[in-house]
Amino acid sequence: EINKKYSFQIAADFDTRVNNLHQRLRYDYYNESCPLAEQIIRSTVRELYDSRPDVAPALLRLVFHDCFVEGCDASILLDSDDDIESEKEAPPNESLRGYDVIDIIKSEVEEACPGIVSCADIIVLAARESVLMAGGPFYPLFTGRRDSMDSFIEIATYELPSPQDDLSKTIESFATRGFDERETVSLLGAHSTGTIHCNFFSNRLYNFSGTDVPDPSIDTEFLDILRSKCNTSNPTSAPSASPSLSPSPSSAASFHNPGMKMDYEGPRTGFGTLYYRSLLQGKGLLFVDQQLTAGEDTETWVRAYASDVSLFQRDFGLTMIKLSNLQVLTTPAGQVRLNCRKVN
Numbered sequence: 001e002i003n004k005k006y007s008f009q010i011a012a013d014f015d016t017r018v019n020n021l022h023q024r025l026r027y028d029y030y031n032e033s034c035p036l037a038e039q040i041i042r043s044t045v046r047e048l049y050d051s052r053p054d055v056a057p058a059l060l061r062l063v064f065h066d067c068f069v070e071g072c073d074a075s076i077l078l079d080s081d082d083d084i085e086s087e088k089e090a091p092p093n094e095s096l097r098g099y100d101v102i103d104i105i106k107s108e109v110e111e112a113c114p115g116i117v118s119c120a121d122i123i124v125l126a127a128r129e130s131v132l133m134a135g136g137p138f139y140p141l142f143t144g145r146r147d148s149m150d151s152f153i154e155i156a157t158y159e160l161p162s163p164q165d166d167l168s169k170t171i172e173s174f175a176t177r178g179f180d181e182r183e184t185v186s187l188l189g190a191h192s193t194g195t196i197h198c199n200f201f202s203n204r205l206y207n208f209s210g211t212d213v214p215d216p217s218i219d220t221e222f223l224d225i226l227r228s229k230c231n232t233s234n235p236t237s238a239p240s241a242s243p244s245l246s247p248s249p250s251s252a253a254s255f256h257n258p259g260m261k262m263d264y265e266g267p268r269t270g271f272g273t274l275y276y277r278s279l280l281q282g283k284g285l286l287f288v289d290q291q292l293t294a295g296e297d298t299e300t301w302v303r304a305y306a307s308d309v310s311l312f313q314r315d316f317g318l319t320m321i322k323l324s325n326l327q328v329l330t331t332p333a334g335q336v337r338l339n340c341r342k343v344n
């Protein structure tokens, strides 16, 4: 219900916001050349999700890491070869996953319409489906992106935000991509879903920034849960967590350390709300998440989203549209890769 109601609102806002910005992308770009493209992507994500629900967070994170680095051009998917130094090898991308999922979707789409649908469009459309699967809103997307012929490992290394960043750094980093504070707070609501491994927040648990004490912004009970969950002397232990957070199953990510599963999503509570409520209770996992409550304006948005799931869903949909349109390549730039991992 919530999804339906807010997709109408998002659609209305979408026309005014996006039309002027992206003349060269079109609504239903593959209407004639590959009319089933969006449907194939949708059904493939849904089928995969049925047996592997972790594909949804994987694909949602993937669109962020693609679009934030030189735009939504599928540069994140290129493997290293003689000419390419893959973005996949940049440290912030180390635990990124879902490349195999994109390969599966691409092969389904190629079977129907060879050489027509770009990997860049597949990433944004698959992420949209993932948001829906996680209980988030539907948002309309233009298509017609083309794929880059290069990968940008340096930009990925230095410009993707770090989980250790403080609020001003995060705001600045998102501002360089055109996002204001409200949009930044809403985008981080993506951390409602998926798994966050201990190594990304273990610095907060004992000796925070050389202070010999834990990060004071962590709720004390929550601190105990995190410590026992991340106890490195017993990395396979999976002590019970609070009702809203359950330990992750053995992770498909490249890190063989435990993590916390962000179990906040679901149609009942609405994707987002519990994430923001937990921030208000000092239960953010990453420093960067918890920092959203450290600024007056950002905290106002955290409070707003914690109490109004519909407002969050609307804002999140609009911000995902904006993210999906960052610096796109359109004809005659770029190409439609036949294999998402290689330049043609």
Ligand code: HEM
Pocket: 056, 057, 058, 060, 061, 064, 095, 096, 097, 161, 162, 163, 164, 170, 187, 188, 190, 191, 193, 194, 195, 196, 197, 198, 200, 253, 259, 286, 288
């Ligand atoms: C300041 C910005 C951000 C930072 C520093 C950040 C950092 C991280 C880190 C460290 C993880 C844990 C990865 C792991 O344990 O393997 C993570 C997970 C995730 N991030 Fe972010 N993130 C940011 C913004 C975003 C945005 C804007 C999105 C999407 C719109 C996003 C989507 C996700 C998702 C869905 C996961 C779970 C991935 C999974 O389960 O594999 N993040 N992020």
